[in-house]
Amino acid sequence: MIQVIDLCRSFPMAGKHLDILKSVSFEISKGEMLAIVGASGVGKSTLLTLLGALDRPSSGKILFEGVDLFSQSDIELAKFRNHKIGFIFQFHHLLHDFTALENVMMPGQIRRMSHKKLKAAAADLLDAVGLSHRLHHKPGELSGGEQQRVAIARALVLEPRLILADEPTGNLDTHTSDEVFGLLKTLNEQRGTTFVLVTHNEKLSNQADRRMKMVDGTIFIPPSHSA
Numbered sequence: 001m002i003q004v005i006d007l008c009r010s011f012p013m014a015g016k017h018l019d020i021l022k023s024v025s026f027e028i029s030k031g032e033m034l035a036i037v038g039a040s041g042v043g044k045s046t047l048l049t050l051l052g053a054l055d056r057p058s059s060g061k062i063l064f065e066g067v068d069l070f071s072q073s074d075i076e077l078a079k080f081r082n083h084k085i086g087f088i089f090q091f092h093h094l095l096h097d098f099t100a101l102e103n104v105m106m107p108g109q110i111r112r113m114s115h116k117k118l119k120a121a122a123a124d125l126l127d128a129v130g131l132s133h134r135l136h137h138k139p140g141e142l143s144g145g146e147q148q149r150v151a152i153a154r155a156l157v158l159e160p161r162l163i164l165a166d167e168p169t170g171n172l173d174t175h176t177s178d179e180v181f182g183l184l185k186t187l188n189e190q191r192g193t194t195f196v197l198v199t200h201n202e203k204l205s206n207q208a209d210r211r212m213k214m215v216d217g218t219i220f221i222p223p224s225h226s227a
Helices: 044-051 074-084 100-110 115-128 144-156 174-191
Strands: 002-013 016-028 033-037 059-064 085-089 162-166 194-198 210-215 218-220
Touching (some): 016 044, 033 044, 044 162, 044 194, 074 085, 100 115, 115 144, 144 174, 174 194
Parallel strands (some): 033 194, 033 210, 085 162, 162 194
Antiparallel strands (some): 002 016
């Protein structure tokens, strides 16, 4: 589904170049749940940003279903992100003046989808993440775990091919973290959506289909293991 080929990203700093990613290459299979682990500052979030086409590499390629992402214009990449990618962040980035249902509907409203179909899809997803009784509650009326479930539903509402999650359980207590990760795993298995997770949580990463460790801008991919 995705081929990352000799991906490099550097940033100017004090007249020099700071190399964050150094010739990173790997593949992601359709329907896979891949966990990316490693210490802070090794390039995990930078890699996720490039996979989501939110930034361009200094060199190298990402092929998404055979298409070279960065041969496309910024307008084409914006359309790609809206149609193919769902994002889940450590901080939920929910709109506090809108209800859970309205937050989940927001990506579809940006795409100008049918309001009736979008509302039904959002309600179905909130039911799938266990929040059918909280549709009309605003984020301030929800717990941290409930807010993250809303963010997960929002990421899935346009049925993206790939979900990118940056520390999706980082702000949650152990019990809630386990629940949220279990939900992600269930959605991955039931819907066949491909997930790439950045996490510091070794316990959770070991439950993914595959784990990729980053060290100083490069990667080490251990052999596949049973979840």
